[in-house]
Amino acid sequence: MAIRSLITNHLRNNSYCHKLQFEARNLFKSLSPISKASTKYKYIHSSSSSSRLETEILRLKSPSRVLQDWINNGNKVKLSQLNLICKQLLKSKRYKQALEILQWMENQNNFRITPGHHALMMELIVKVHGLNKAGEYFERIPGSGSKKAASLPLLHGYVKERDISKAESFMIKLSSSGLLVTPHPYNEMMKLYMALSQYEKVPLVIAEMKRNKLCRNVLSYNLWMGAFGEVFEVAKAEMVYKEMVIDENVEVGWSTLASLANVYIKAGFVDKALLVLKDAEMKLSTNGRLGYFFLITLYSSLKNKEGVLRLWEASKAVGGRIPCADYMCVISCLVKVGDLVAAEQVFAEWETNCFKYDIRVSNVLLGAYVRNGLMGKAESFHLHTVERGGCPNYKTWEILMEGWVKSQKMDKAIDAMKKGFSVLKVERCDWRPSHSILMAIAEHFEKHGNFEDANHYIKAVHGLGVATLPLYKLFLRMYLSAQRPAWDILKMMEKDRIELDDETSALVALNS
Structure with missing residues (x-):
């Protein structure tokens, strides 16, 4: 289900993301000097000069300052240089520097700023400065064409933040300005209503599109159909x-048929779903992999192993290397249909076939072994992945920790927990282990009076933001039984804003 959800979200955002990627690729091609005669920034042909400018900016320096110094020293600036530099910055996710280059160009009054430029500027302002600054920038954009282009990234920002009030207000503004001329903004609103489970509002958006005589695109129909599917x-x-x-x-195409099949699956109409999925297979091409793996997840939802394997083999006709994410998807689906x-x-x-050992792929199979109670196999498999060069991440240790807890091998579970915590100091992630696992380890510490490890444990769990009232209550009992002060525990409870029940209040009073 999680994989299908990820691919569904990808499909919902597909048209928007492709539009922005297209703008990023072609932005500088569309930008040109107002006139060659009027601009002092003439084209040059020195590759070494271009390389020096690129190197200066890519050294984490301020692009606008470097560009101004470059000009002050008698050098020229040409669009292909800025094109290359900006692409490099975007590729390395240095959005602030990329935005600074675009703003520098805008302030020079020597370049024709196109609607595509304003759209990309808006996208970067949302990323770098947030939606409030982006809204202010939108008000300053001249010309309806540029406003129309920049409106979609801003609306997408509101949708991503699930700010329904601002999104609806912005749509009213766009409508009154005559800027709602494509299905894209309406699709964004439907995605927002779907995300907020306000499915009844999706048909209202379609009705407005019809009143305004706007054509629906494939995504419009898929979202509309999906809204009805959610309410059966x-x-x-x-x-x-x-x-x-x-x-x-x-x-x-295949995406619409997959959406219809998903409606049937949710409603329990298995035979209808299988017929539609067969039709969807006929719509697939060898130009891309996404459709194959979306259908694979739907077949796995139906516990149809033959469909999963058939689509997996068919997907190999698509050119290029198979990415790790696709291997993870098909392995997970085969696990789901029970074929280990x-x-x-x-x-x-x-x-x-892998060039680099991605531990996320092996984690899928490791998790399957653990869930099926095959801890011996899980342990030997883990050792195998390490020998092959895999670097365990926090998820690896979480899987093993849960398996050892369920197997009552608490020493091994605590060892896995400690290794997981050490990885978390390096990796940035949102770890949310189950409450039952957290309590099982805490109960082990309580049973054996292991205060040193218990103290490290509660601090780590508190730091992750997953400590709960039952967990704190257990540690209060533990410290009270050993006649130890629990000031640190009480401070953590206060910081976490834990609401006390009567039993906890009594424990707090006894520990005071």
Whole structure:
């Protein structure tokens, strides 16, 4: 389910992301000096000069200062230089520096600033300075064309933050300004309503599009259909599909058929889902992998191992290397349909072909062994991955920790926990171990009176923000029984704003 959710989100954002990627690739091609005669920044042909400017900016320096110094020293600036530098900055996620270059260009009054430029500027301002600054920038953008282009990244920002009030207000502003001329803003609003489970609002968006005589695109229909699927209104979802079939402006592809199949799966209409999935397979091409793996996840939801394996083999016709994420997807789906042997075979195939040992792939199979109670196999598999060059991450240790707790091998569980905590000091992640596992380890410390490890444990759990009232209560009892002061525990409880029940209040009073 988690994998299908990730791919669904990818599909929902597909048109928006592709639009921004296209703008990023072609921005500087579309920017040109207002006139060659009027600009002092003439084109030059010195590759060494271009390389020096790029090197200066990429050394984590302020781009605007470097550019100004460059000009003051009698050098020239050409668009291809800025194009290359900005691409490098975006590739390395140095959005602030990329934005600074674009702002420098905008302030020179020597370049024609296109709508695509304003759209990319808006995207970067949202990333670097936040939505408030982005909203202020939008008000300063001249021309309806540029405002229209910049409106989508800003609206997407509101949707991403799930700020329904600002998103709806912004849509009203765009409508009154005559800037709602494509389906993209409406699709963003439907994504927002879907994310907030306000499914009843999605048909209202479609109705507004029809009133404004705006064509729906594939994503519009998929979201509309999906909204009915979420509330199990299968007949209405089928009505949407039939309307799409006769719409000459769109073509029914695998994504729409997959959306319809998902509606059937949620409603329990297995036979209908399988028929639609067969049709969806006929729409796949060898130009991309996404469709294959979306259908694979749907087949796994139906416990249809044959469909999973068929699509996996068919996906190999797509050119290029198979990414780790696709191996993770198919291994997870084979685990889901209960075929560990096939999952192991796919893993062995990945292991044979991989250039770099990605521990996330082996974690999928490791988790399957643990969930099936195969701790001996899990332990030997873990040792194998380490020998092959895999570097365990926090998830690896979490999986092993849970397995050892369930197997009552608490010493091994605590060892895995300690190694996991050491990894967390380096990795930035949002670790959320289950409450039952956290309590089991705490109860082990209480049973054996292991105060030193217990103290490190509660501090680490508190630092992760996952400490709960039952956990704190256990440690208060532990410290009270040993007649030790629990001031640190009480401070952590206060910081976590833990609401006390009667039993905890009594323990706090006894520890005071």
